[in-house]
Amino acid sequence: MAALAAVCSDLGRKKLAYFIKPALCLRDPKTHAVLWRSCSQYTQVASNEDLLLSQFISPFTGCIYGRHITGLCGKKQKEITKAIKRAQIMGFMPVTYKDPAYLKDPKVCNIKYRE
């Protein structure tokens, strides 16, 4: 993850806030790195990163996962919920389902689906 941060820093300060989090989410399944879920991983959540925010909603109903599933602390859960609602109202993220392009994301939450 440190290597990815170095790559993203070239893109400039403004883009850093937007691209570094998708980089953390997407590249990890190839290396099978353990995605440690700590709140310090998500420093600032902006509302146009639907890639990051889509990981916390259900792919079937689009409902936001609760604290017992995401494992986030109080502050971050609130921030992510607010960002998801904002993104849905602003037209960045669908409400009733998860964007099909993001269905193959690595699992961040503790949920198990029936196959």
Add this chain to the structure above:
Amino acid sequence: MKTKKQPETAAALKRTIEALMDRGAVVRSLENLGDRALPYKISAHSQRHSRGGYFLVDFYAPTTAVESIMEHLSRDIDVIRPNVVKHPLTQEVKACEGIVPVPLEEKLYSTKKRK
């Protein structure tokens, strides 16, 4: 952040940025987040839209100008969903220590004085 439609986006963008500057906003940058299908069909100005262009305008403005900006944008037919959001990078980032373990034994017995 707003969404627009139709090929005459350049004229519409110019109009909105001029309106912003009339209200005393200093435009820092304008980003095009791409043209894509909206996450859900949005009805605006007596029309249903399913595709839109996303534009992100970075600007400094006095707080009192926000209302007049939103009013002006809601009157513009080309703008489907206008949104003004505080810049996320200006907010100070506090390091989150995660979930603090609370000793539960103290909470097991009530500390109220019983006669």
